[in-house]
Amino acid sequence: MTRTFVYSISAEESGTKITDYLRNHGYSRHILTCLKHTDDTVLVNGLGVYMNYVLQPDDRLTIVIPEETPSEHIVPVNLPFPVVYEDEDLMIINKPSDMPIHPSIHNYENTLANAAAWYFGQKGENFVYRCINRLDRDTTGLLILAKNRLSGALLSRMSAERKIHRQYLAIATGEIPKCGTIDAPIARACDSAILRQVDFVHGERAITHYRLLKFDGFYSLVLLQLETGRTHQIRVHMNHIGHPLPGDYLYNPDYRLIKRQALHSCRLTFCHPISGKPMDFTAPIPDDFKTFACGCVELHQYADNG
Template sequence: MKENKLIFKIEASEEKMKLREYLRAVQKLSGRLIKGAALAGRITVNGNRAKLNYVLKTNDEVAFDLIKEESQNIEPEKMDVDVIYEDSDIIVVNKRPGMVVHPTKSYQSGTLANGLIYYFREKGENCIVRLVSRLDMDTSGLIIIAKNQFSHMALARDMVKDTFEKSYLAVVHGNMSETKGTINLPIYRPSDDSIKRAVDERGQDSVTHFEVMERFKNSDLVKLTLETGRTHQIRVHLTHLGHPLYGDVLYGIEDDKEYISRQALHAYRLKFPHPRTGKDIELEVGLPKDIIELIQKINES
């Protein structure tokens, strides 16, 4: 099946390159990916298994088989998985609030990964869960999962580029003084056992672009686009400015349980180049029910 293989046609300008050099320099594949596929005999030239020092000729057809036997120690669980986009390389899902993404000591089951393993098995796909992006348990919204080693490598590589955009919607306390701008403040982890982060000059560069989408009585609905991806970046930046998220028990300044039971943060938009074609994929999902209800409560108060 063509969707399970990468097919490359060698051009005249690529003649005399060694196969290893071509795959790394031209196709931007990682050394680990190339080595594993070569050892398993999953790289062929003109239908024949090829060694990595093979010297390429014009019009050679290089085939890179993406399918390999692999398993993951995650128990499949039947659950509703809200699939927003899917093809042979990636799947993008809309995670509900209160769901852990991957099993931990505290959460062995009921995670998104448990549901995805079941989903893959039901479809007869031998995929493991390769997370490209993550969300906190109480943050809802879009998450990308790679369905093979190649797409995971390509997306991880591209995440640091300007072509990869992650945008969120948040409901914050107070009306921001500026309706649009950039927060460029370093974020620091005080100690290895600290969950909480803070703005501190000793921290890593952290950049968040913001735009107020709607104003309410003493609160705003804010769009936030990440230029960097530090842990709790949006929550730390907004709290530092005096506008913590509604429901944020870690960084918030007041008890919002009457309004919402988790931080009002939703990953609503993704834009990224497809790992195989390079064409941009743009996806959006609307606000979840609890944030819609939060806005209604704010407007009624």
């Protein structure tokens, strides 16, 4: 969607070219190039100006960020799309299980992108799919969609700089220690495009913090905090320390307790990319976790104790 931003220039900010001012506010090179080559997107006091205009005290700088070409190849499909939060810049979605994030050869009409295309189509709005944090197909819970170019660029940078904090609930096989940190690099497994493994020679650093919430004699209910975001990180790390997640078809295909990997993105905290306001979201315990989690007092306080 097209988004308009208005900035009032203070005396301290004056004397700066628009290009530099916007770069200092997180505008990417791609966005700056788009503004430079699109008419009526940069105005000062209501008049169009070039990007090398030097801002003066009390100038009113208006930036109109045009939308990119809509995601035409994503088929709108009426699928579950639980919206937790939405404003002009971003959305928080509570993704169901058995739903991939992106379309692929074998997943053309059953993804979160298809559901998003349907949602925006029903509202009569242009749709460009910008998913900021990834979840595996069978992992439930919270993720972020950016609604315009600027929020997408800023959120992507925040993710790369580890300023988006994620907590997960998982069920792990056996009794894990009360708390700890797994610091073990992860790499693609040999001869596999999908499998990942701990690899201290070729792997990229991966850090997962965990805390035991409940042990029932067979399984542990675990609260996890990601410091990095490697593919399959929690699944690989928990398998590495001898406590794989039940229902994980890649690393522990034991379906006696649950029919999919027992992993849920339960909390997201970050600062809003535009306003800077602290944002804190939690997702309800999924139905296939509830029986196991019943009676865990601390579980109902994880949002406050995380």
